[in-house]
Amino acid sequence: MPLLDRNGLKPDEWTISEDGTADAPRILVAFDHLKDALSGNGRGRRIGVTIANTLKSDALVPYLNDIDLVSIAFPSYGDGRGFSIAKQLRRAGFKGTLRASGPLIADQFAYALACGFDEIDLPQAQAARQPVEHWLKAAASISNTYQRGFGEQNILDARRAARLAGK
Amino acid sequence: MYRYDEFDARFVRERVAQFRDQVARRLDGSLNEDEFKPLRLKNGVYLQLHAYMLRIAVPYGTLSSRQLRQLALIGEKYDRGYGHFTTRTNMQFNWPRLRDVPEILDLLADVEMHCIQTSGNCIRNVTADHFAGIAADEIEDPRPTAELIRQWSSFHPEFDYLPRKFKIAVTGAARDRAVVRAHDIGLRILRNAKGEIGYEVMVGGGLGRTPMIAKTIRGFLPKTDLLAYLEAVLRVYNLEGRRDNKYKARVKIMVHEIGAEEFARRVEAEFAQLDGPAIAADPQEVARIAAYFAPPAYETLPARSARFETAKAENRAFATWASVNLFPHKVPGYAAAVISLKGIGDAPGDITSEQMRVVADLAETYSLDELRITHAQNVVLPYVKKDDLFIIWQKLVDAGLATANAGLITDIIACPGLDYCSLATARSIPIAQALAHRFADEKRQLEIGELNIKISGCINACGHHHVGHIGILGLEKSGQESYQITLGGDATETAAIGEILGPGVPADDVPDAIERIVSVYLAHRTAGETFIEAVRRLGLAPFKAAFLEKTHAPA
Numbered sequence: 127m128p129l130l131d132r133n134g135l136k137p138d139e140w141t142i143s144e145d146g147t148a149d150a151p152r153i154l155v156a157f158d159h160l161k162d163a164l165s166g167n168g169r170g171r172r173i174g175v176t177i178a179n180t181l182k183s184d185a186l187v188p189y190l191n192d193i194d195l196v197s198i199a200f201p202s203y204g205d206g207r208g209f210s211i212a213k214q215l216r217r218a219g220f221k222g223t224l225r226a227s228g229p230l231i232a233d234q235f236a237y238a239l240a241c242g243f244d245e246i247d248l249p250q251a252q253a254a255r256q257p258v259e260h261w262l263k264a265a266a267s268i269s270n271t272y273q274r275g276f277g278e279q280n281i282l283d284a285r286r287a288a289r290l291a292g293k
Numbered sequence: 294m295y296r297y298d299e300f301d302a303r304f305v306r307e308r309v310a311q312f313r314d315q316v317a318r319r320l321d322g323s324l325n326e327d328e329f330k331p332l333r334l335k336n337g338v339y340l341q342l343h344a345y346m347l348r349i350a351v352p353y354g355t356l357s358s359r360q361l362r363q364l365a366l367i368g369e370k371y372d373r374g375y376g377h378f379t380t381r382t383n384m385q386f387n388w389p390r391l392r393d394v395p396e397i398l399d400l401l402a403d404v405e406m407h408c409i410q411t412s413g414n415c416i417r418n419v420t421a422d423h424f425a426g427i428a429a430d431e432i433e434d435p436r437p438t439a440e441l442i443r444q445w446s447s448f449h450p451e452f453d454y455l456p457r458k459f460k461i462a463v464t465g466a467a468r469d470r471a472v473v474r475a476h477d478i479g480l481r482i483l484r485n486a487k488g489e490i491g492y493e494v495m496v497g498g499g500l501g502r503t504p505m506i507a508k509t510i511r512g513f514l515p516k517t518d519l520l521a522y523l524e525a526v527l528r529v530y531n532l533e534g535r536r537d538n539k540y541k542a543r544v545k546i547m548v549h550e551i552g553a554e555e556f557a558r559r560v561e562a563e564f565a566q567l568d569g570p571a572i573a574a575d576p577q578e579v580a581r582i583a584a585y586f587a588p589p590a591y592e593t594l595p596a597r598s599a600r601f602e603t604a605k606a607e608n609r610a611f612a613t614w615a616s617v618n619l620f621p622h623k624v625p626g627y628a629a630a631v632i633s634l635k636g637i638g639d640a641p642g643d644i645t646s647e648q649m650r651v652v653a654d655l656a657e658t659y660s661l662d663e664l665r666i667t668h669a670q671n672v673v674l675p676y677v678k679k680d681d682l683f684i685i686w687q688k689l690v691d692a693g694l695a696t697a698n699a700g701l702i703t704d705i706i707a708c709p710g711l712d713y714c715s716l717a718t719a720r721s722i723p724i725a726q727a728l729a730h731r732f733a734d735e736k737r738q739l740e741i742g743e744l745n746i747k748i749s750g751c752i753n754a755c756g757h758h759h760v761g762h763i764g765i766l767g768l769e770k771s772g773q774e775s776y777q778i779t780l781g782g783d784a785t786e787t788a789a790i791g792e793i794l795g796p797g798v799p800a801d802d803v804p805d806a807i808e809r810i811v812s813v814y815l816a817h818r819t820a821g822e823t824f825i826e827a828v829r830r831l832g833l834a835p836f837k838a839a840f841l842e843k844t845h846a847p848a
Contacts, residue, residue: 204331204414206454210531213451217566231328233315240450255323267311270300272444274520274572276451281300281444282574289577 200228216242337408353421354382365649416446435465457542497548500754508553525564594626598679642670710750717750719767
């Protein structure tokens with residue numbers, strides 16, 4: 127399925143292997159098999175995990191230093207649980223790649239990035255209707271919002287900077 | 294009142310451009326109807342029975358004269374010459390064309406207004422006490438808090454795809470005029486034993502098909518913790534609120550199912566992990582917002598206005614209006630005047646473009662250029678000198694806006710109902726009109742005194758019928774409209790859900806049924822006892838008995 131990040135489309139270097147048995151340099155395993163995949167990981171493979179948006183982020187915290195990617199499922203664009211999970215994983219110190227996987231719409235791209243996602247794994251049908259230019263344009267449509275702690279900049283800190291510069 | 298700085302202005306302009314682009318992507322097929330729907334809803338565009346409806350945010354009910362004039366212009370140019378104020382203090386236009394919406398948004402942005410998050414499964418327009426800043430029982434003005442929340446909740450990256458809509462209300466006074474306990478989050482500003490200002494946080498209120506009164510989950514939250522605590526509440530709800538059934542998706546259901554204590558525990562656990570100072574607005578920002586709501590430059594006036602007293606003595610109609618539609622102002626010599634949008638026979642909350650201009654002119658000349666919209670669908674002139682009341686009233690009379698019924702039986706809240714709304718199961722406005730005609734007599738209204746009737750045209754309860762002293766719910770039974778009557782609801786700090794009196798009645802029988810209920814009160818009340826006080830003392834039984842009496846003699 128097409129994969130995109132803030133720079134545009136990118137190749138997917140990960141191999142889905144639910145039970146972790148595939149012989150590939152980067153494998154994406156289901157959460158239920160994560161423990162086994164990590165313990166049997168003598169071959170220097172990189173491990174990522176796919177999770178449902180019903181998984182408590184606490185359950186993943188013990189593994190965060192050992193995995194390179196977390197792919198959070200978005201069963202529909204209207205189900206915003208993944209945004210909160212991403213936020214919690216970043217707070218817990220996860221430094222790897224966060225992937226949103228599901229039928230998101232371009233207008234959610236900015237939100238996903240602000241919550242800590244790096245990339246979107248989009249079903250073919252959505253990608254066919256919403257070309258990558260739409261995503262990049264949508265991500266830039268609102269230049270600044272009001273929440274601190276989401277993304278690199280926000281209006282409150284910009285006001286503060288303006289105050290400090292002006293006085 | 295709050296004014297946009299360059300950041301706010303840019304944000305709203307970018308939002309207009311974004312919506313224009315979204316409409317274009319819908320029209321060229323990039324977005325399908327399912328994908329476009331939440332996007333248009335989050336911009337206040339509904340598809341109603343006959344046309345699109347546009348809902349414009351009036352944050353915490355505050356408007357300037359210039360803004361109201363712009364609404365008047367929009368009403369004339371894009372609608373049918375009128376608009377409708379809702380129970381969330383927003384303005385709705387019922388007849389705009391979808392292709393005109395981006396142009397309307399530009400006109401709104403010109404006067405620092407927008408339609409952001411007036412619908413959809415996100416944090417909605419924040420409401421507050423309409424007498425904020427002028428009520429004597431106020432601990433602190435709730436508007437700076439409401440404005441801070443308005444900004445924080447706008448385009449929140451994490452909380453724009455919630456299980457269901459989410460409504461927040463703020464009061465800063467002892468008396469609750471913002472119905473905070475009927476909100477997903479209600480905030481009450483209070484002072485603790487040490488004299489510090491903070492918030493009581495209530496969660497899980499709401500009306501709709503499962504009415505609930507909000508429960509307190511934090512007795513005292515320091516002011517600086519507000520945004521972090523809201524983030525914790527919303528995160529818990531976003532992650533754990535039900536998404537399997539849209540009718541069980543409001544936070545009130547979650548609070549009810551797991552209990553307020555457990556909900557509070559989960560919120561506190563999340564809150565404990567947050568870096569509060571990194572989320573909070575810094576003190577200078579809080580002060581910047583608060584400065585917009587600083588008390589205006591009041592004149593030093595005597596508490597008693599000779600001109601006002603003389604006019605009352607000489608004009609009985611004015612004296613009646615003054616006794617009913619004025620609210621005491623904390624500053625001597627001033628009053629807040631309620632302009633009723635409940636003229637006998639009018640649709641509650643409707644106002645013509647011409648009337649909007651009259652009201653805007655009055656506010657500009659006599660009320661420091663400011664207006665408030667109330668959740669009861671009326672308008673308030675908040676800063677009026679008593680000396681000016683008579684001339685204001687005369688101008689209101691000329692504009693058909695001097696109905697003396699604020700808080701009385703004909704000051705009815707009603708949703709648009711089956712005349713406009715695609716969700717409605719019955720008509721609301723005609724019921725309100727019939728009741729207004731039945732109780733039109735001014736003397737009789739005054740004798741009955743304070744009594745709130747609230748009418749909803751379906752179980753979604755936009756007309757707040759659950760918290761009406763008398764609530765009327767329009768349902769549909771085998772093709773016929775049927776109206777269920779409830780009694781004893783209360784929208785104030787003693788919030789309560791009304792109880793059903795008996796089987797539904799047909800539309801034509803509603804006025805008689807209400808008449809019988811009122812008669813019980815008039816027959817049994819003690820000196821000075823209001824309707825709702827009498828209902829509490831007497832209980833449901835005598836009212837029920839009267840309600841169940843047949844209006845028609847047996848054939």
